[in-house]
Amino acid sequence: MLSAQGFAATFKYLSMFRDGLICTISLSALTVLFGFILALILAMIRLSNFNVFRFLSTYSQRKLLQRGGFVLALSRFNPLSFFANVYVEVFRATPLLVQLFIIYYIVFAGADLPNFKLFGFIRFDRFLPGVVALSLNSGAYLSEIIRSGIQSIDGGQTEAARSLGMSQLQNMRFIILPQAIKNILPAIANEFVTIIKESSICYTIGVQEIMYAVASVKGATFSIAEPLVIATCVYFCLTFPTSKIIAHFERKMSAGDKRNGAEATNKKRERKAKMTKV
Amino acid sequence: MSTLISVNNLKKHYNKGAIKALDGVTVDINKGDVMVVIGPSGSGKSTFLRSLNLLEEPTDGDIIFNGVDITKKKSVVTKADGTKVKTKVNIDKHRQKMGMVFQHFNLFPHKTIMDNMTLAPIQVKHMKKDEAEAKAMKLLERVGLADRANAYPIQLSGGQKQRIAIVRALMMEPEVMLFDEPTSALDPEMVGEVLEVMKELAEDGMTMVVVTHEMGFAKEVGNRVLFMADGKLMEEGSPDQLFNNPQCDRLKDFLSKVLI
Ligand SMILES: Nc1ncnc2c1ncn2[C@@H]1O[C@H](COP(=O)(O)OP(=O)(O)OP(=O)(O)O)[C@@H](O)[C@H]1O
Ligand SMILES: [Mg+2]
Numbered sequence: 001m002l003s004a005q006g007f008a009a010t011f012k013y014l015s016m017f018r019d020g021l022i023c024t025i026s027l028s029a030l031t032v033l034f035g036f037i038l039a040l041i042l043a044m045i046r047l048s049n050f051n052v053f054r055f056l057s058t059y060s061q062r063k064l065l066q067r068g069g070f071v072l073a074l075s076r077f078n079p080l081s082f083f084a085n086v087y088v089e090v091f092r093a094t095p096l097l098v099q100l101f102i103i104y105y106i107v108f109a110g111a112d113l114p115n116f117k118l119f120g121f122i123r124f125d126r127f128l129p130g131v132v133a134l135s136l137n138s139g140a141y142l143s144e145i146i147r148s149g150i151q152s153i154d155g156g157q158t159e160a161a162r163s164l165g166m167s168q169l170q171n172m173r174f175i176i177l178p179q180a181i182k183n184i185l186p187a188i189a190n191e192f193v194t195i196i197k198e199s200s201i202c203y204t205i206g207v208q209e210i211m212y213a214v215a216s217v218k219g220a221t222f223s224i225a226e227p228l229v230i231a232t233c234v235y236f237c238l239t240f241p242t243s244k245i246i247a248h249f250e251r252k253m254s255a256g257d258k259r260n261g262a263e264a265t266n267k268k269r270e271r272k273a274k275m276t277k278v
Numbered sequence: 279m280s281t282l283i284s285v286n287n288l289k290k291h292y293n294k295g296a297i298k299a300l301d302g303v304t305v306d307i308n309k310g311d312v313m314v315v316i317g318p319s320g321s322g323k324s325t326f327l328r329s330l331n332l333l334e335e336p337t338d339g340d341i342i343f344n345g346v347d348i349t350k351k352k353s354v355v356t357k358a359d360g361t362k363v364k365t366k367v368n369i370d371k372h373r374q375k376m377g378m379v380f381q382h383f384n385l386f387p388h389k390t391i392m393d394n395m396t397l398a399p400i401q402v403k404h405m406k407k408d409e410a411e412a413k414a415m416k417l418l419e420r421v422g423l424a425d426r427a428n429a430y431p432i433q434l435s436g437g438q439k440q441r442i443a444i445v446r447a448l449m450m451e452p453e454v455m456l457f458d459e460p461t462s463a464l465d466p467e468m469v470g471e472v473l474e475v476m477k478e479l480a481e482d483g484m485t486m487v488v489v490t491h492e493m494g495f496a497k498e499v500g501n502r503v504l505f506m507a508d509g510k511l512m513e514e515g516s517p518d519q520l521f522n523n524p525q526c527d528r529l530k531d532f533l534s535k536v537l538i
Binding site: 154156157159160161162163164165166167170174175178179182253255256257258259261263264 | 333371384390402430443450
């Protein structure tokens with residue numbers, strides 16, 4: 001099993017783990033970014049009331065009832081939201097490995113991706129399909145988290161914002177999302193950690209992340225246990241701080257949660273200084 | 279006395295017409311009116327109030343606010359030279375002119391009192407930050423809460439929250455203030471401080487529509503009282519007329535049940 005010689009041999013290839021770490025971080029960071037943007041868009045679409053056939057309901061109520069439930073149902077049909085729902089359900093109900101293979105072997109099969117190397121070693125034509133698959137997958141999960149977060153905010157908040165003349169977008173940006181994201185931060189942290197761990201699946205399409213380094217070192221040294229121990233440590237060092245950092249943000253965003261919490265004292269000083277100036 | 283809001287045959291139906299929350303309400307709200315809306319639970323008072331700024335989308339009927347039918351997507355405006363132009367009705371613009379105060383305050387819990395008050399003026403009216411804060415301070419002083427500018431809503435009592443909600447709406451300089459049972463969620467000893475602020479507002483000439491169970495306030499501050507039942511406007515008149523000389527049986531019945 002583990003042996004001093006094994007570690008000595010493995011340490012000669014430490015630079016491969018460094019490369020793998022860089023690759024895993026890039027893969028995860030881009031996935032978090034694109035996945036989050038996609039999730040926001042999906043959540044908005046799923047909560048929107050963009051009913052293209054709404055004009056049908058401009059018929060008088062009685063006419064509508066005569067025409068039966070179908071027209072009424074059609075007038076309430078939101079195709080965008082429907083497709084977003086289908087997307088989310090499909091991506092949550094199928095294995096990531098299948099999605100990755102479909103994207104790599106089918107979707108990107110015809111695409112002639114440029115053959116350059118990121119940071120001098122990451123093969124872009126494998127890296128990109130990896131990012132796409134991971135982003136599409138995490139976007140589905142994150143959108144479900146965000147949607148539930150938005151729905152957990154009391155409707156009175158939107159009413160107050162709209163009654164002050166704020167637009168739907170301003171309401172989202174200043175009132176709903178800040179509160180929703182604070183509530184779902186633990187779930188988001190969980191998903192970010194999952195992304196880092198699941199990015200290892202991209203090894204199967206030849207993305208040079210940490211597990212790829214493990215396999216390479218195994219091929220060179222004929223030992224597997226030592227590389228795996230190192231990979232475990234590297235993953236832990238990535239995921240543990242990530243959840244801690246998000247927990248820190250959670251505390252920061254919790255202003256206004258507790259009755260005996262502090263008032264905004266910094267601002268108070270700032271404001272006082274301003275007022276004495278006047 | 280000029281009409282500010284003209285409500286014409288307003289209807290709001292739920293469940294394909296099975297529930298008629300509003301069943302044809304017609305009323306004019308004049309500038310400077312303090313209109314108090316009373317009625318039994320479920321009579322449609324909240325629905326009426328919330329329809330005025332389109333928090334509820336009416337099923338049928340018109341609401342003419344400042345000459346514009348805000349229930350329609352487009353309005354025809356006659357220019358000074360007599361030409362008519364079709365313009366899009368921007369409901370956000372009209373909502374700025376209608377302040378609303380809710381039973382459950384609906385302050386933004388993640389923002390300080392100061393930010394609660396300045397957010398909409400800064401974002402919607404593009405007011406300068408220091409200008410907005412100076413204005414907020416003046417209003418806070420007026421309701422005796424200047425020292426709580428940096429507190430979060432959770433750190434305030436119910437009565438204080440509601441006073442903040444009122445001045446938050448006033449920040450937008452509305453032409454009319456809508457109150458939906460502003461004191462119903464308050465402990466009895468806090469009701470007075472909120473009613474006092476509302477009374478001062480009325481004395482300043484603010485147009486107000488107030489849904490309330492505070493009959494004392496209706497008598498003392500209101501100049502018109504509406505009695506609603508089953509989504510209909512049953513009786514309307516001065517406080518003296520309605521409370522001392524009720525006409526319809528529903529109102530007589532209602533008044534006999536509420537403490538005055
Ligand atoms: N979203 C809704 N769906 C179905 N019915 C509704 C809805 N909102 C209100 N209603 C119904 O409309 C009627 C009027 O409700 P509304 O809230 O306006 O009454 P209210 O006079 O304000 O009563 P309260 O004094 O209890 O606040 C009630 O019968 C209520 O059940
Ligand atoms: Mg009500």
